[in-house]
Amino acid sequence: MTDQTDPKAPPIGPGRISVDLGGYPDLVVVYLGFRVTTWRGLKALLGIGRRLGDLNREKPDGLLAHESVLYALNHVGMRQYWRDFESLEAFTRSEPHKGWWSRFAKDPAGSGFWHETYRRSGGMEAIYLGMPKPIGLGSFAAARAPVGPFMSARGRIAA
Secondary structure, three states: OOOOOOOOOOOOOOOOOOOOOOOOOOOEEEEEEEEEOOHHHHHHHHHHHHHHHHHHHHOOOOEEEEEEEEEEOOEEEEEEEEOOHHHHHHHHOOOOHHHHHHHHHHOOOOEEEEEEEEEOOOOEEEEEEOOOOOOHHHHOOOOOOOOHHHHOHHHHHHO
């Protein structure tokens, strides 16, 4: 493998390398987690898993990469890289995500869910639903009710 920006660059072998994010000025990284707290939560997780497989195969517009993460035996998650916040927002407002989130917000089905969003151009936001204890940004930042501008990721990331 060689550096794609300089044809005269020496080959890059195994070991320490870096990446050039110059082509992604509006990059957004999202960490998501799903924590099972009951047997009913395990059933909900299995249903979501099938949909996530579809997401990874179909790659909605703007999704650059989708990776699975294991936080603990009962806590799984994913890391996603999006071209820009607008692409991520369009996905979350479309089916099947919109319907899933609406149903989950009404009934977490014996599980907890969270996500944290980081924009390369600035701003971070997070939401936690049904988590038994604070994690991530919630482990040190003051809690705030998701009302008013804090009801949407766009409102939270701009605050």
